[in-house]
Amino acid sequence: MNSGKYEFLRVRRRFRQPLVTASGTIESLDRILLRTENNGEIGYGEISPWPTFPTETIDEASEVLRSAQGNLSHLSATVAADKNSFPCLRSALSSCAAWNEIKNFGGKLNCAGLLTTISVGLAQEKWREGFKTLKLKISSQTALAEVKNVLAVSPADCFLRLDANGSLDLAAARTWAEFARTEKQIDFIEQPLPVDHAGYASLGPNKIALDESFLAPGGMQWSGPVVVKPALVGDWQEFRQWRATHAGPVIYSSAFETAIGRQGALWLAAQEPSTIAHGFDTLGRFENDACDHHSAGPVVAGRSDLDWAKIWKELS
Numbered sequence: 001m002n003s004g005k006y007e008f009l010r011v012r013r014r015f016r017q018p019l020v021t022a023s024g025t026i027e028s029l030d031r032i033l034l035r036t037e038n039n040g041e042i043g044y045g046e047i048s049p050w051p052t053f054p055t056e057t058i059d060e061a062s063e064v065l066r067s068a069q070g071n072l073s074h075l076s077a078t079v080a081a082d083k084n085s086f087p088c089l090r091s092a093l094s095s096c097a098a099w100n101e102i103k104n105f106g107g108k109l110n111c112a113g114l115l116t117t118i119s120v121g122l123a124q125e126k127w128r129e130g131f132k133t134l135k136l137k138i139s140s141q142t143a144l145a146e147v148k149n150v151l152a153v154s155p156a157d158c159f160l161r162l163d164a165n166g167s168l169d170l171a172a173a174r175t176w177a178e179f180a181r182t183e184k185q186i187d188f189i190e191q192p193l194p195v196d197h198a199g200y201a202s203l204g205p206n207k208i209a210l211d212e213s214f215l216a217p218g219g220m221q222w223s224g225p226v227v228v229k230p231a232l233v234g235d236w237q238e239f240r241q242w243r244a245t246h247a248g249p250v251i252y253s254s255a256f257e258t259a260i261g262r263q264g265a266l267w268l269a270a271q272e273p274s275t276i277a278h279g280f281d282t283l284g285r286f287e288n289d290a291c292d293h294h295s296a297g298p299v300v301a302g303r304s305d306l307d308w309a310k311i312w313k314e315l316s
């Protein structure tokens, strides 16, 4: 039996401007790129945890990769031994296994614009670029009026999503939920309450999306919208089985991957026919590091024309 082998690279990506979320400021991100070779097939994948999301850390993933010493079946066995561990590593291995399809993916997806600060001027810029949906980050400090100001300049056929990253208390979450339910141009409030907060039962699923609380199949049961980060969702086959049974909308979202992770995430998102806007407006935010190879904008696409062996070599 050919046991397969792998190598990996750790890259640090520095944001041009630190990214501010309700749970803290992020200046740089480490990512691990994985290259597998199994029965003559080459695969690529990426381990891209997101700080504050409950997955393995980059150091924990790195430790597992070091211990398996380049032996792919040892690595797969370690990861398979505990179903609840290493979701990012599982995602990366899923990408490697499907790479023959992923590398040929050149399809297109609608993309929501991401505003990391609420600004009427920045929103107008995004509408002008052709985005039809914008995602704004909100926190307990955000006033309804700030969002109303953005709505006031939003074209009638465009939508806003508000992501609280679990930063609200129940009273504030209720206020934002009521606001969303009366404003037809608000798609939903994303992760208003912390993970495991009992208040979700009383908020209900109408215009309430889960991100951190869902994370992967086996997370919270929810009939409302669910945000899925392919980099964090664990085994992609298991995810697709779950997806086939889930009636609510799924919004796919980037975890600020390099081109390897992005190509796989776009491919996974495109496995279901949907015109929904996904969350891939994450390009152009890092210092030049030769890790991005896709184009940004209101419509994003996979790239079937890239020479991944060359890209790997350049990053090595």
Ligand SMILES: [Mg+2]
Binding pocket: 163, 165, 190, 191, 211, 212, 227
């Ligand atoms: Mg989110």
